[in-house]
Amino acid sequence: MFVVGNGRLITHDQINPFFHNGAVAVKGNKVVETGKTEEIRAKYTEAEFIDAKGQLIMPGxxxxxxxxxxxxxxxxxxxxxxxxxxxxxxxxxxxxxxxxxxxxxxxxxxxxxxxxxxxxxxxxxxxxxxxxxxxxxxxxxxxxxxxxxxxxxxxxxxxxxxxxxxxxxxxxxxxxxxxxxxxxxxxxxxxxxxxxxxxxxxxxxxxxxxxxxxxxxxxxxxxxxxxxxxxxxxxxxxxxxxxxxxxxxxxxxxxxxxxxxxxxxxxxxxxxxxxxxxxxxxxxxxxxxxxxxxxxxxxxxxxxxxxxxxxxxxxxxxxxxxxxxxxxxxxxxxxxxxxxxxxxxxxxxxxxxxxxEYFDGNIGVLTEGSAADIIIADYNPLTPMNETNYNSHILFGLMGRSVNTTIIDGKIIMRDRKILSVDEDMILKKSRETSKQMWDRM
The missing domain is CATH 3.20.20.140 (Metal-dependent hydrolases)
Structure with missing residues (x-):
């Protein structure tokens, strides 16, 4: 079990869409609970803590x-x-x-x-x-x-x-x-x-x-x-x-x-x-x-x-x-x-x-029972951010390369911009070689 917290949390859940200092508790491949960081940490004391360091936490x-x-x-x-x-x-x-x-x-x-x-x-x-x-x-x-x-x-x-x-x-x-x-x-x-x-x-x-x-x-x-x-x-x-x-x-x-x-x-x-x-x-x-x-x-x-x-x-x-x-x-x-x-x-x-229509688990939202697909993005807003304006912050403040951690199905696939599941450098080297072969045939 782990907790992702100490960040601005967007859940896309209509009831609790945003927490200024929020956390997501994850067990297996499911979200157990979302809420304020101090409350979630106090409740799940044995869980590994992934510190978002004030960055943005949101669904994948x-x-x-x-x-x-x-x-x-x-x-x-x-x-x-x-x-x-x-x-x-x-x-x-x-x-x-x-x-x-x-x-x-x-x-x-x-x-x-x-x-x-x-x-x-x-x-x-x-x-x-x-x-x-x-x-x-x-x-x-x-x-x-x-x-x-x-x-x-x-x-x-x-x-x-x-x-x-x-x-x-x-x-x-x-x-x-x-x-x-x-x-x-x-x-x-x-x-x-x-x-x-x-x-x-x-x-x-x-x-x-x-x-x-x-x-x-x-x-x-x-x-x-x-x-x-x-x-x-x-x-x-x-x-x-x-x-x-x-x-x-x-x-x-x-x-x-x-x-x-x-x-x-x-x-x-x-x-x-x-x-x-x-x-x-x-x-x-x-x-x-x-x-x-x-x-x-x-x-x-x-x-x-x-x-x-x-x-x-x-x-x-x-x-x-x-x-x-x-x-x-x-x-x-x-x-x-x-x-x-x-x-x-x-x-x-x-x-x-x-x-x-094809997958179970309420994917794309962070709420109890939903799939644990979570990203952390490097974003420190220059203006106030809340439940009424976070889409504007996403639109004007974020890009894909802002993301530094990606969790899919409860597994950390990327941390600090490093892919953990495969050898990225080897794959991209091989990709350059095979694409060149295809280009030569064309």
Whole structure:
């Protein structure tokens, strides 16, 4: 048992959201109690004490849409012309990167991404993977890295038609094999979903195969949805219906499904998302980088749709994603009053609801019985900090690299910026070697 205390404690618990000098008592992988440091220490005298030294204590961050396969693109040069649109980006970058990954490179992409996530205070990652020439065992390879490091993760393989029927069926099998292996286990660290790339890379026949594949499995789908105008135009041209309408006709939407982006959706599609209880994930930096438009996230939220926040592989820092989500909507709407409440809602409330569809333990909050996913961040506020303004302090005062201690499932994974579960230097050295090999092949 241990106590993390002597810090400004944000719990995200509605009853006791903030303690000026707070502490969290942990036994096993659960939070036993939160409260004032002196009271918690007096009650649990035998527990190890982890002194936050006046820093900020809060629940670990959650990323509900990521792409581990994109890790080795960092720093890579290309001899292709500069992309003119979203399809150029896919065809000349991402669909070349994912085709060149082997299992060894997938392993080190996963290790490197998870390490950087932990160092940015992220304790749960939902990933959407692709490696068409190395489909078999790709999810299991990523899961092995997650287990060794000690991070919580939900994985899927993005099935598509773009590499032919054989690879499509390999992707379906990888998803279902992984789901059957991990989701039926009595463990709360690794789970699976059924991944699909996007409507425009899946025929009607392929959608039918995907739906049939998870019959009887208690999972949903993880799919890019109306991210770029190309997806919408393809759906209207081929099927005479919009993207969300098409997915709904196949029974793909629902409470356990993540419809990523949902940028090019209309009022009718929003109503479908609401009626089906489908989860949506907003990825502001990726949307800006790909120039696909600004998500109608505020409109979706106003309708009562659960919109979470992810990174889409653009960064491993959810504090960074929070900052951009806050300003992109102000900029697009030319209204400085918007997104103040909606941004922390997406990150701290709605991401928790998405996680709860797959993991037990009230993840993303620090209260009795919740999962012991805790971070300590180096932050000494220059103005008063309390239960009414701590989101403003997080927004303007913190970044991922402020985090110096990360605890996941009751285990200290990083302390004083040092990863304890694996040899970080060795992994990053190997990552540089394997990424160079991939670059040379490309």
């Amino acid at each position: 961050m959650i990323n509900t849409h990521h792409h581990i396969y994109s890790a080795f693109a960092r720093g890579m040069t290309s001899n292709k012309p500069a992309p003119k649109n979203f399809m150029d980006i896919l065809e000349n970058l991402w669909w070349k990167v994912d085709k060149n990954l082997n299992l060894e490179e997938i392993k080190y992409s996963a290790f490197a991404t998870y390490i950087e996530s932990i160092k940015n205070g992220v304790t749960t990652v939902f990933d959407h993977h692709a490696s068409p020439m190395s489909v078999k065992n790709s999810l299991f390879t990523i899961a092995d890295a997650a287990k060794k490091i000690g991070i919580r993760t939900c994985l899927c393989y993005e099935v598509s038609d773009r590499d032919g029927i054989e690879i499509l069926e390999e992707g379906i099998k990888e998803n279902t094999d992984f789901i059957r292996h991990y989701n039926l286990q009595d463990q709360n660290m690794i789970k699976g979903m059924f991944g699909m790339h996007a409507s425009f890379t899946l025929s009607d026949e392929s959608l039918k195969k995907c739906v049939k594949a998870i019959k009887g499995l208690d999972v949903g789908y993880h799919i890019h949805t109306a991210e770029a105008i190309d997806d919408l135009e393809d759906s209207i041209k081929k099927y005479n219906k919009r993207v969300v309408e098409r997915l709904n006709e196949y029974g793909i939407l629902g409470e356990k499904t993540i419809a990523v982006h949902c940028i090019h959706v209309n009022e009718k599609e929003m109503d479908i998302l609401k009626r089906t209880g489908t989860q949506v994930v907003h990825n502001p930096e990726s949307n800006m980088g790909n120039a696909v438009g600004c998500s109608p996230a505020l409109d979706l939220l106003a309708k009562g749709i659960n919109v979470g926040l992810g990174t889409d592989g653009y960064t491993n820092d959810m504090f960074e994603s929070m900052k951009v989500a806050n300003i992109i909507h102000k900029h697009v709407k030319a209204d400085p009053s918007v997104a103040w409440m909606e941004t922390p809602q997406m990150l701290f409330e709605n991401n928790r609801k998405i996680v709860a």
